Amino acid sequence: xxxxxxxxxxxxAKDWQLFQKQLAVLVLAGIVALCFLGLAKPWAFYVGxxxxxxxxxxxxxxxxxxxxxxxxxxxxxxxxxxxxxxPADFTVSKLIGNLLTFGVPFTVLLGGALAVVVLxxxxxxxxxxxxxxxxxxxxxxxxxxxxxxSVTSEGWATFAMVGTMVMINPYIMGLAQxxxxxxGTRVDAVVWTTPAVAILSTLVLLSVAIIGxxxxxxxxxxxxx
Amino acid sequence: MTPAFRLSGIxxxxxxxxxxxxxxxxPEGQVMGLVGVxxxxxxxLLRLLNGLAAPDAGEVRVLGHVLPGAQVAAKRDIGFASExxxxxxxxxxxxxxxxxxxxYAGWDAGYATELVRRFDLTPEQAVGGYSHGQRVKALLLLxxxxxxRLLLFDEPTTGLDPVARIEVLEAxxxxxxxxxxxxxxxxxxxxxxxxxxxxxxxxxxxRLVASADKHAFMDSWxxxxxxxxxxxxxxxxxxxxxxxxxxxxxxxxxRAWDDGLxxxxxxxxxxxxxSDPMALEDIFITxxxxxxxx
Numbered sequence: 366x367x368x369x370x371x372x373x374x375x376x377x378a379k380d381w382q383l384f385q386k387q388l389a390v391l392v393l394a395g396i397v398a399l400c401f402l403g404l405a406k407p408w409a410f411y412v413g414x415x416x417x418x419x420x421x422x423x424x425x426x427x428x429x430x431x432x433x434x435x436x437x438x439x440x441x442x443x444x445x446x447x448x449x450x451x452p453a454d455f456t457v458s459k460l461i462g463n464l465l466t467f468g469v470p471f472t473v474l475l476g477g478a479l480a481v482v483v484l485x486x487x488x489x490x491x492x493x494x495x496x497x498x499x500x501x502x503x504x505x506x507x508x509x510x511x512x513x514x515s516v517t518s519e520g521w522a523t524f525a526m527v528g529t530m531v532m533i534n535p536y537i538m539g540l541a542q543x544x545x546x547x548x549g550t551r552v553d554a555v556v557w558t559t560p561a562v563a564i565l566s567t568l569v570l571l572s573v574a575i576i577g578x579x580x581x582x583x584x585x586x587x588x589x590x
Numbered sequence: 591m592t593p594a595f596r597l598s599g600i601x602x603x604x605x606x607x608x609x610x611x612x613x614x615x616x617p618e619g620q621v622m623g624l625v626g627v628x629x630x631x632x633x634x635l636l637r638l639l640n641g642l643a644a645p646d647a648g649e650v651r652v653l654g655h656v657l658p659g660a661q662v663a664a665k666r667d668i669g670f671a672s673e674x675x676x677x678x679x680x681x682x683x684x685x686x687x688x689x690x691x692x693x694y695a696g697w698d699a700g701y702a703t704e705l706v707r708r709f710d711l712t713p714e715q716a717v718g719g720y721s722h723g724q725r726v727k728a729l730l731l732l733x734x735x736x737x738x739r740l741l742l743f744d745e746p747t748t749g750l751d752p753v754a755r756i757e758v759l760e761a762x763x764x765x766x767x768x769x770x771x772x773x774x775x776x777x778x779x780x781x782x783x784x785x786x787x788x789x790x791x792x793x794x795x796x797r798l799v800a801s802a803d804k805h806a807f808m809d810s811w812x813x814x815x816x817x818x819x820x821x822x823x824x825x826x827x828x829x830x831x832x833x834x835x836x837x838x839x840x841x842x843x844x845r846a847w848d849d850g851l852x853x854x855x856x857x858x859x860x861x862x863x864x865s866d867p868m869a870l871e872d873i874f875i876t877x878x879x880x881x882x883x884x
Contacts, residue, residue: 369662375692382685383678440676444729446642447675448693449665451658588644588658590637 372450373458380432380462387427388470395420395474402478405486421474421499422530425506428467432459433513434522446589453584456514460580463510471506475499490549493561497546500568501536505529507572511579540564592654594618594740594772595639599648602634609634609796612648616772616789618739623783623804624776625874626793632776633672635793636744639774640670653739666694669733672744676725679718683711683728687735694736702735709757723754730758734765741765743775747782755782762786780870784808790870792877799877811868811876812847816840816860824858831880843868843876 398420401413436442445455478499482491512525541547545558593615600612609631616622626632637643638650641661650657655664677686683706691697706713709727711720717728726746733741746762747755759782765771766786777783783790784804791801800807811831820835829846840860844851852862868876 372693375689379689383680439679440674441678443672443675444677447640447665447668447670449662451662454662588642588661590643 368457369450369454372448373454373461376445376448376450376455376458377462377465380458381465384428384431384466387431388424388466391420391424391427391470392473395424395470396477399474399477399481402487403481403485410487417474417478418498418502418533421471421502422505422533424470424474425467425502425509425530426526428463429506429509429513429526432462432466433510434519437517438519452586452589455589456580456583459514460576467506471499471503488551488553489555490552492555493557493565494540494546494550497540497561497565497568498533498537500565500572501533504568504572504575505533507575511575514579514583591618593651594620595650595652595774597635597638597648597650600638600645600650601647602638602643603646604634607631607634607796609638612798614791614798614801616774618772619770620788621766621773621775621786622789622791622801623787624774624791624793625780625783625870626776627878629795630793631796632793633744634796636670636672636742636774636776639742640668641665667739668742669736669738669740670742670744671726671729671733671746673746673748674744675729677717677728677732680716682714682716683731684713686717686728686732687713690732690736696737698735698737701737702731705731705735705761708761723750726750727754727758730761734761739771741771741773741775743773745777746775747777747779755779759785780874784870792874794878808867808870808873810846811873812844812865813868813872814842814844814847814851814855814865815863816842816855817863818858818860821858821860831876839863843872843880845877845880 395417398413398416401409401416404410404413436445450458475495478495479492481487482495483489508529509526513522516522516525543560545560546564549556549558549561595614595616597612597614600609602609607629612635624632624635634643638645638657639652641650641652641657641664644658652664653667655661657664677683687702691699705711709724709731711724711728711731717725720728726749730746733743743762747758750758762773762775763786766773773786775783775786787804789802790804790807792799802810817838818840819838820833820840824830824833824842829844829848829851830842831845832843834841842855842860844865847865852865855862
């Protein structure tokens with residue numbers, strides 16, 4: 366499979382340009398959320414963590430909808446497909462574009478959240494918990510991206526995004542039911558327990574497998590229709 | 591000489607529609623008009639020619655490349671615009687032109703500037719603020735300025751006001767001065783096809799019902815007015831597309847006119863009063879109503 370790298374690069378740059386305003390707003394909102402967290406007060410922690418979750422979910426949904434759903438809805442997809450690209454070029458450009466537009470705010474906010482946990486009076490045990498939350502967001506994003514790449518129905522695509530993202534609520538409740546994880550959030554030390562490592566590695570591996578599988582499937586298509 | 595494209599025994603099947611047994615060729619430098627009602631298969635045919643769809647049977651060869659496998663190489667020399675294609679609303683025409691310039695080595699910036707002026711477009715304005723006519727012209731500009739060897743247009747003049755339509759047709763006519771450039775365009779507007787095309791291809795219900803040189807094709811159709819009573823079974827003659835009586839006058843639309851037809855009609859008691867050439871629109875409507883063309 367030979368990829369048309371110069372055109373893929375241009376298409377990724379195009380997606381980046383189309384998303385950069387929302388990206389700036391989301392990163393800014395994320396930084397505000399981290400500031401609240403950094404105050405290390407119960408009310409500020411609640412506001413900050415809620416805001417951070419909203420920002421992360423928004424970044425995931427905006428990234429996918431801007432580059433994939435909107436292109437279908439606004440018929441710009443036909444324009445892109447008329448360019449000298451194969452389905453493999455198109456899939457790879459969408460994958461890289463999405464990983465960039467979601468990956469940048471995700472990485473910035475993950476780094477910021479970990480720094481806030483370590484550098485402020487918040488218990489250091491929250492570091493593992495934060496990683497578990499971010500890992501779920503990554504997993505939900507991977508499922509949503511794969512679903513939106515695979516279905517043409519806007520309804521099903523929206524269902525996949527909303528469905529996976531709202532499942533973070535029972536996931537958080539589930540984490541609270543695991544003493545090895547829940548107890549660790551109150552201590553001022555990073556404690557890696559078996560359940561935490563298992564959940565974290567499962568979510569990360571699943572995310573990689575889902576995105577990799579969806580990309581391989583779509584990249585092998587001989588034609589767009 | 592390599593043809594602009596050659597379709598050999600093409601089939602493409604969807605759950606509720608099938609394009610079947612299409613064999614068609616466009617010589618280099620020719621303009622082909624593709625005519626058919628909604629759902630005839632024009633868009634599917636254009637998608638096959640652009641490598642966007644893979645045929646279920648047969649071979650699609652465009653500019654010497656077999657599609658969809660070699661679609662990247664072929665699309666470097668194809669300009670494709672369809673009626674349902676849109677540009678990025680929040681971005682300007684200039685942004686789109688810069689994108690095209692980065693992708694196509696043959697992008698002609700001077701020609702693009704000339705088209706901006708001719709189409710009276712504002713390149714710095716966001717495309718979302720353009721009228722429908724301006725959007726179509728912007729799309730055409732992006733296709734034409736890359737100087738492709740083959741242009742594929744799906745309903746390029748649909749929804750345009752008369753002034754915009756003429757501007758688009760004039761720009762296309764300019765393009766056609768280049769003898770190496772080939773064009774296939776589908777249109778509901780048979781006047782456009784009549785004006786621009788060298789050859790005409792009719793699609794109906796997923797089948798190719800005629801493809802011929804425009805003049806030869808139009809010469810083969812005649813509206814014949816006869817005096818007499820409409821004989822039974824005239825509709826079954828292969829050269830007759832339709833026949834209807836109005837009092838003592840009988841109007842016949844012949845799909846394969848020849849000089850011997852008046853004598854054969856006379857043998858049935860019909861005296862030919864006159865025979866007139868038909869406009870493409872009339873041919874199109876008659877052909878669709880009679881269920882075939884040739």
